[in-house]
Amino acid sequence: MEQPLAGIRVVDLTRILSGPFCSMILGDLGADVVKIETPGTGDHVRGQGAIIDGMSWYFASFNRNKRSMTLDLKRAEGKAVLRRLLAEADVLVENFRPGVLAAMGLDRAGLDAINPRLVVGSVNGYGSTGPYSERPAFDFITQAMSGFMAVNGTLESGPIRAAPPLTDLIAGLYTALGIVAALRVRDRDGAGQAVEASMMNGMISMLAYLSAAQLATGRTPPPNGNDHPIASPYGLFQASDGPVAVAASTAPILRRFLETTGLSAMLEDARFDTNAKRVERRAGVDAMIDDAMRHDTQDAWIARLNAAGVPCGRVQTLAEVFDDPQVKDQEMVLDVDHPGHGTVRMTGFPIKLSDTPCAVRHPAPDLGADTDTLLAEAGYSSAEIAELRDEGVI
Amino acid sequence: MEQPLAGIRVVDLTRILSGPFCSMILGDLGADVVKIETPGTGDHVRGQGAIIDGMSWYFASFNRNKRSMTLDLKRAEGKAVLRRLLAEADVLVENFRPGVLAAMGLDRAGLDAINPRLVVGSVNGYGSTGPYSERPAFDFITQAMSGFMAVNGTLESGPIRAAPPLTDLIAGLYTALGIVAALRVRDRDGAGQAVEASMMNGMISMLAYLSAAQLATGRTPPPNGNDHPIASPYGLFQASDGPVAVAASTAPILRRFLETTGLSAMLEDARFDTNAKRVERRAGVDAMIDDAMRHDTQDAWIARLNAAGVPCGRVQTLAEVFDDPQVKDQEMVLDVDHPGHGTVRMTGFPIKLSDTPCAVRHPAPDLGADTDTLLAEAGYSSAEIAELRDEGVI
Structure with a gap:
């Protein structure tokens, strides 16, 4: 059996991260992704992050399984080439600000005229309608506006941006899912459609119990760092050589945790025998656990607690993550040969299809x-390709 | 045209959050999701969070577009009913620990014998192979082990868990995409397959420039809170009535930002005329901007900076988010009538299909x-249903 998106041609106008993450997922699932880039410069990420043997590892990590074609979309000749590519494509992906595609003549009606079977996927900041639709977006800003930052951090730290550009990646992932779903409709019913996801909407959809609490009660739990708002014990506890994260969040897990740490008496102690009392006296609970755990190492506790069915683990640095035997088993680091640029190490595939x-x-x-190959595939002659190159269109 | 997953029957064995989020997405896209729950208790989330008129709003938010059927899967009679349901289903989704499904006789061979067209989606903590595969997982622990916590926070705060259960939700979303992709293979080639995503792998896939930096150089940027590691100015700046998040991360945006704040002279000042110098003298840069911005309000600056094409916005509380005109335009809060339980407010759909x-x-x-309806649909007679109920199987 072939990959899920084998035979699907994606014309990819995206740059930077949210859109390229989306089109990479489509490529990982088997699509033929044609990345359209500005002649001379290309995607800015080509120049970002650590560059080894002429290759940005950041760019390499988010643009595998793509072919690259240069095309100046500001020129009429460039737009004409794009139209010809779209006529034969299955999917167009873009992460321009809403309105930019339409200004190129590629609004819904324009695209329908070119190819009514085309699925058009858009990743944007705030959605393509509404008062903020034309605002420039950036991960930091949508983390702030979505409510995520207000709950990330502690009372002392105040709102904190998460370092990974989560809103870019979540929006890209939702758009990829929307595109595959729209392909299913097209395969069945024959017509393409537009699909989009925004950085702000995507993050809002991931607030889970925090949004439910806010909508139900008008109150949001405050930023609470590593302490669970309504469970104790829960958090980082001190083994002899460093902290262990423990989530003893159900009654049976709590019992097993206290048995394993020799603290079962806590459940008979009138000061600590309910979760509410333990939350109120969290500092005392945590101190007793720290006292019990400081007598052995992180590794010993992690082995013992996992054997007892208590969720726990180390706060791993990225160096530790990429050296972790589970991460290796799961092939979450790939060594990819890039001819002329050596071997690039990058993160692997989170979706495992048997x-x-x-x-x-x-x-x-x-x-x-791949410019010449792609133009030849699209029916351009060698002379026409040479002319496009002479004119700086490609 | 019908929804993408119209006509797709999902048998849903998931509980709590990661799996129910996955199956909700399938339901939102049109699938008929049959949620199998333990008689008497059901999904624990039914009892969690704010409960209004007998309905947990947290449960309601992640279980729309599902039908509920009680079934005791520990009983042979319960397993027999499940097999009959699976014979007619398109998808099975589960978030048990790896091995639990196989222990029920539903390993790959067992499922193939029942229904070779079945797509089996699994959401788990660490993946179904490898040294940690059987460990109990919990969002806090996979945030810690994936490397996310090590980069979330500041040097002062140390590693901080993000309050939203991101690893649950990201794994559920990846699994949903994997399932829709596997359905495309099945529609084309006729055979189902197994698809899985894990909380740890999902989070690792979202480390972006941090993982690229680690893998390329052996060094990870330290947790840096709201300061961008390699860009200045960037962060929260103080207007007269509170902070404004600004990301002036490219040269043209920086120029527009400084023009709008009356600070263009900074680019001619030998102390501040390169990004490297500004990063080094970040405190001085930030003080100059705070001085300029404290003369007007958040709203005024946000309007002015957006008009100039500078990404910026407010750090919104969840109360502000759900009252935001853009969030309303995008229908990211839904009022859903729950007969007998009033109207429940919940977050909306991040995927917009035209x-x-x-x-x-x-x-x-x-x-x-829906137990009786579903059993009748599966061919059980009223007498058989009554017997299953008398025996406590449903």
């Missing part, structure tokens, strides 16, 4: 590496 | 509300 797995079919392309 | 949109076809079900 029979048609994700795969690196080809590494991130050099800028414009 | 022609076959996500919709609330029915609210979260009462425990076992």
Whole structure:
């Protein structure tokens, strides 16, 4: 059996991160992704992060399984080439600000005229309608506006941005799902449609119990760092060589945790025999656990607690993560050969399909590496390609 | 045209959050989701969070578009009913610990014998193979082990868990995408397959520039709170009535930001005329901007800076988020009528499909509300249903 998106051609106008993450997922699932880049410069991420042997590892990590074609979309000749590519494509993905595609003549009606079967996926900041639709977006800003920052941190720290650009990635992932769903409609009913996800909406959808509490009661739990708002014991506890994260969040798990740490008496102690009392006296509870756990190492506690069915683990640095035996088992670090640029290490595939797995079919392309091939596939003659190059269109 | 997953029957064995989020997404896209719950108790989330008119709003928010059937899967009779349901289903979703499904006789071979077209989606903590596969997982622990916590926070705060259970939700979302992709393979090639995503792998896939930096250089940027590690100015700046988040992360945006705040001279000042110098003298840069911005309000600056194309916004509380005109335009809060339980407010659909949109076809079900209907659909007679009820199987 072939990969899920084998035979699907994606024309990819995205840059930076949210859109390229979306189109990479489509490529990982088997699509033929054609990344359109500005002649001369290309995606800015090509110049960002650590560059080794002429390749940005950040760019390589989010642009595998794509081919690159240069095309100046500001030129009429460039737009004409794009139209010809779209006529034969299955999917268009873009992360321009809403309105930019329409200004290129590629609004819904324009695209329908070119290819009524085309699925058009858009990743944007705030959605394509509404008072903020045309605002420029950036992960930091949508983390702030979505409510995420207000609950990330502690009372002392105040609102904190998460370092990973979560809103970009979540929006890209939702858009990828929307595109695959829209392809199912098209396969069944014959017509393409537009699908979009925004950075702000995506993050809002991930607030879970916090949004439910806010909507039900008008109150949000305050930023609470590593203490669970309504469970104790829960948090980081001190083994002899460092902290262990423990989530003893149900009654049976709590009992097993206290048995394993020799603290079962806590459940008979009138000061600590309910969760409410333990939350109120959290500092005392935590001190007793720290006292019990400081007599052995992180590794020993983690082995013992896991054997007892208590969720626990180490706060791993990224160096530890990429050296972790589970991460290796799961192939979450890939060594990908990039001809001319050495071997690039990058994170692997979070979706595991038993029979048609994700795969690196080809590494991130050099800028414009596939321009000639793609134009020839689209029916351009060698003379026409040479002319486009002479005119700086490609 | 019908919704993308119209006609798809999902048998849903999931509980708590990661799995129910996955199956809710499938339901939002049109699938008929049959939630199997333990007689008497059901999903524990039914008793969690704020409960109004007998309905947990947290449960309601993650179980819309599902039907509920009680079934005791520990009893042979319960397993027999499940097999009959699976024979006619398209998808099975579960978030047990790896191995639990196999122990019920539902390993890959067992499922193939029942229904070779079945797509089996699993959400788990660490993946179904490897040294940690059988460990109990919990969002806090996978945030810690994935490397996310190590980069979330500040140097002062140390590693901080994000309050939203991100690893649950990201794993559920990846699994939903994997399932829809596997359905595409099945529609084309006729065979189902197993698909899974884990909380740890999902979070690792979202470390973006941090993982690229670690893998390329062996060094991870330290937790840096709201300061961008390599850009200045960037962060929260003080207007007269509170902070404004500003991301002036490219040269043209920086120029527009400084023009709008009357600080263009900074670019001519030998102390501040490169990004490297500004990063080094961040405190001085930030003080100059705070001085300029404290003369006007958040709203005034946000309007002015957005008009100039500078990404900026307020750090919104959840109360502000759900009252935000953009959030309303995007219908990211839904009022859903739950007969007998009043109207429940919940977050909306992050995936916007133009022609076959996500919709609330029915609210979260009462425990076992659809048991009889579903058994009758599966061919059980009234007498057989009564017997199953008498024996406590349903």
